[in-house]
Structures are given as structure tokens and as C-alpha cells.
Amino acid sequence: MSQNVAKQMIADVFNDIADGLKSGRFGKKVRIGLTILGSEHGVEEMVKAAELAKAKYDDFEIVLIGSKVEGDFEIVEVETAEEGHKKMTAMLEAGELDGCVTQHFDFPIGVSTVGKVTTPAKGRDMIIATTTGTTSTNRVEGMVINTISGICAAKALGIKNPKVGILNVEGARQVERILREVQEHGFKFEFAESARADGGAVMRGNDLLAGTPDVMVCDSLTGNILVKMFSSFTTGGGYETIGAGYGPGIGDGYDKLVNIVSRASGAPLIAEALRYCASCAQNKVLEIAKDEFKQAKKAGLQASIDKVCKKAKAESSEEEVKMPPKKVVTFSIPGIDILELEDACKVLWKEGIYAESGMGCTGPIILVGEDEGEKAVEVLKKAEYIQ
Incomplete structure (x- = not known):
């Protein structure tokens, strides 16, 4: 055995160890599915996204779910987008995939997606919690729970102590009161400080553009609009290019890692959505969520929510x-x-x-x-x- 071959073998072993430490799966990369049917830009755009991700990142595997296509990918063949969702879900439940990127997926009430955008003022990544789905039928309660989901996603991306800002929309001050109470009772996180002169945890439009907080909390309808604007403001709206999409569905007790992109998403964004999903799988975002929701409940989360929401209901009547x-x-x-x-x-x-x-x-x-x-x-x- 030559010295060069020996060195390469040693290097490969250390790379496997590094991958194993990161993913918890020694010698085995996480497998991320990508459903390729249903895009407004065609199957070719989805395959291009997979190729971009594969060329840029080598620490996870990509499995295509859809029609047979050319390329060096494992392909699970299905005939329709609906069949692709069923197959994707079955593979996740069987442990054949660690996560999947798809479009227009129906999450149960209580689960909504945590998006990731790149803000234009400083090129800074920012988590938007949340962007699709319905965390709660009560707006204030939903935004409070969205905060926990956003913290989970940020931690899965390596931000150990994410700073949280609350977008200045209806309910923001009530959300702040609830969060400060659970914070005082032991749920550990930090508030961001607005870049505006008067500061505070409630963020304005300037903070959106600058990416002031690590996690920007809002209702999912507002978050959905924000992701669309951040991702396609240079293209006129028909082709999303920037950021990592609408993100993983997170909720108390939810057990499948499904990241969402839009049917208008283009290959550059979808490639980053694959990266986002892989990071969440490697760093076990669903396990993080289990622990964070447990800690929030221990700090009296529901009692704090009920106190504010029931008070508002009683006084309005x-x-x-x-x-x-x-x-x-x-x-x-x-x-x-x-x-x-x-x-x-x-x-x-x-x-x-x-x-x-x-x-x-x-x-x-x-x-x-x-x-x-x-x-x-x-x-x-x-x-x-x-x-």
C-alpha cells in the first residue's frame, strides 16, 4: 500500500467520524427526499436543484421521488404529485428517509413551518416563524408557539442561543407579555433588541430588512408573504431564488421532518432547502423540539397563554x-x-x-x-x- 493511499484512507475515516458526530449516524449520511412533480417550472428545475445541492454539499444523500429522469440519483418512481406525497410519508415512517423537501403539504393543526430567508440589507440569514400551516386558531397563542418552533429550527442550524424578535403585527404585545412571563418562569431564550432608536423586542420593517433577530416571530399568513417577498423580490415574483424556503413543519409531538418549498420556487432556493432539511435531520430538530416544548410547558406556557387570551375574551364581552x-x-x-x-x-x-x-x-x-x-x-x- 502506497503512502498516498494510506493517507487517503485515514482521511476518509476521519471524514466518516466527523459526519457521524454531526448526524448521529456513523458511516451513514442522512437521506433527504425531494418530490419532483408539481413545480410550476417543471421536473427539470427540480432535478437541477438536486444537482446544485449535490455539487455544493457532500454530507447528505438526495433521493428523488417522481418520474424517471436522467442523472446520478436514486429515484423512487411515482406517477402523480399526490402519489409522491404518500410515498414520501411512507418512506419517512419506515426510516428510509431522514427528511424530505416537497410542495403544498397538509400539516395537522398545531404544526407550521419555520422558514429561512436571506435579508437584503446585510445579507444575513433570518428564521421566520412561521410561514405555512396553522399552529393555533387563536392568533396570539399561535405566535407564542411559533416562537418555540423558531427557536428549535435556529438551534438545529447551530445557533446555540438564538435571539427572538416579534414582528409588529396585531397581537405582538400580548405575545411579548406571555413570552416574558414564561421566560421569568424558567424557559431560557433571549429577546433581540430592535435596531430603531427606541429599541424593544417588537420589530419593525427596518428590522426585517436588516435581519435584526435570529428568529422573527409572526403569524403564518404574514410569514408566508414575507418569504415570498424575500425570495423573489428580484425576479418579479414568478421565480423564487433567495433563501431556503418555507422550512420544516414543527409542532408539539410532530414526528416527521418535512420541509416546504413553493411551486414557484426555483432551483437555487430548492438546493438551499435541501441543505436546510439535511441540517435539521443531522442535528435532530424534532428531538430539539420535544425538549423545548417540554421546557416551555414546565415554565407554565399554557397557563400564561390562557391568562392573556381568556382575559381578552372576557373583557370584550x-x-x-x-x-x-x-x-x-x-x-x-x-x-x-x-x-x-x-x-x-x-x-x-x-x-x-x-x-x-x-x-x-x-x-x-x-x-x-x-x-x-x-x-x-x-x-x-x-x-x-x-x-
Whole structure:
């Protein structure tokens, strides 16, 4: 045996060990499926994506599910996209695949996908939690759970202590209150700080473009729009090129690794979606999720959600409260969620404080008289509308 051959054999052994340490499967690379039927750009585009991924990454295997095509890939033949989903699911359940990238997959309620985009201002990767699926029929509860899913995906990508930001949409302030409470009770994570001068964990459009947080929390409909805009803003919308798609479906107890791309996704994006799925498989994102949801529950997650959501429901059904006499209002109180503005005003009216709702440069506000500002703040804190 020549010295060069011996060196190569030793190098191969160390590469196998490195792969095994990363994936937990010594001597065996993770196998990621790709369903190739159903794309608006045709089967050729899907095969091109697989070829791009294979040329760029050598630490996972790609299995194509669809019609027979040319190329150096293992192919599982099916005739339709629907048949491809059935075969994909069966292979995941049998352990023949470690994960799969597909289009338009139906997740159960409680599971939604965690996308990954590349932000234009600084070229920084950012997790968007979430982008498809329905985590909960209650918007606030859904966004809170989306936070946990986003943290799981970030950790699977190697971010040990991901920083979380909450997009400034309806429900954001309620979500923040719940998250801060479970954080105080032992669920470990960090909030990001907005790049805007007034800071805070609630993120604005500037933070989206700059990728301020590692994980941007929002409802899945908003997240879906964001992924589409980030991925195709240079192409006019018909061909998604940038980022890694809509991501893996994550939820409490969900046991299949399925990453989503759009039927408008192009080969460059799908190649990165394969990489994203492989990283999630290698680093066992579903095991991470099991542990993170367990820790969140231990920190009183559901009780914190119920306290905020049930309070909002109860107060919205209360009898009409008489408004005090009008007066000049110039004292501004920020930090009120837009969904709670009306109820927060009524809480102040009950205390004889005249209040109006408004919209400041950073979001919803309540306006009261200068002479009643401090009292109004205390009332709102006691009623848990602000912190």
C-alpha cells in the first residue's frame, strides 16, 4: 500500500467520524427526499436543484421521488404529485428517509413551518416563524408557539442561543407579555433588541430588512408573504431564488421532518432547502423540539397563554362602559397591543380617566390628560396591558 493511499484512507475515516458526530449516524449520511412533480417550472428545475445541492454539499444523500429522469440519483418512481406525497410519508415512517423537501403539504393543526430567508440589507440569514400551516386558531397563542418552533429550527442550524424578535403585527404585545412571563418562569431564550432608536423586542420593517433577530416571530399568513417577498423580490415574483424556503413543519409531538418549498420556487432556493432539511435531520430538530416544548410547558406556557387570551375574551364581552367627559389628551402611553386598545381604554374609563386610542410612530398608543398620565400608567400595569 502506497503512502498516498494510506493517507487517503485515514482521511476518509476521519471524514466518516466527523459526519457521524454531526448526524448521529456513523458511516451513514442522512437521506433527504425531494418530490419532483408539481413545480410550476417543471421536473427539470427540480432535478437541477438536486444537482446544485449535490455539487455544493457532500454530507447528505438526495433521493428523488417522481418520474424517471436522467442523472446520478436514486429515484423512487411515482406517477402523480399526490402519489409522491404518500410515498414520501411512507418512506419517512419506515426510516428510509431522514427528511424530505416537497410542495403544498397538509400539516395537522398545531404544526407550521419555520422558514429561512436571506435579508437584503446585510445579507444575513433570518428564521421566520412561521410561514405555512396553522399552529393555533387563536392568533396570539399561535405566535407564542411559533416562537418555540423558531427557536428549535435556529438551534438545529447551530445557533446555540438564538435571539427572538416579534414582528409588529396585531397581537405582538400580548405575545411579548406571555413570552416574558414564561421566560421569568424558567424557559431560557433571549429577546433581540430592535435596531430603531427606541429599541424593544417588537420589530419593525427596518428590522426585517436588516435581519435584526435570529428568529422573527409572526403569524403564518404574514410569514408566508414575507418569504415570498424575500425570495423573489428580484425576479418579479414568478421565480423564487433567495433563501431556503418555507422550512420544516414543527409542532408539539410532530414526528416527521418535512420541509416546504413553493411551486414557484426555483432551483437555487430548492438546493438551499435541501441543505436546510439535511441540517435539521443531522442535528435532530424534532428531538430539539420535544425538549423545548417540554421546557416551555414546565415554565407554565399554557397557563400564561390562557391568562392573556381568556382575559381578552372576557373583557370584550363585558357590558358597555360609560365614557368620562372629554378633555385635552396629550400624554402618550405606548406598548398597548392593537387588539386590546378598546378594552384598555374602557379600563381607564372605569377609573374615571378619559382616554382615547391612537397610533404613534412605533405603533398603537393610548392618550390621556397630562395630569392623569401617571395614574393611567399604573391602572394599565395593574390590568396587565403594559409592563
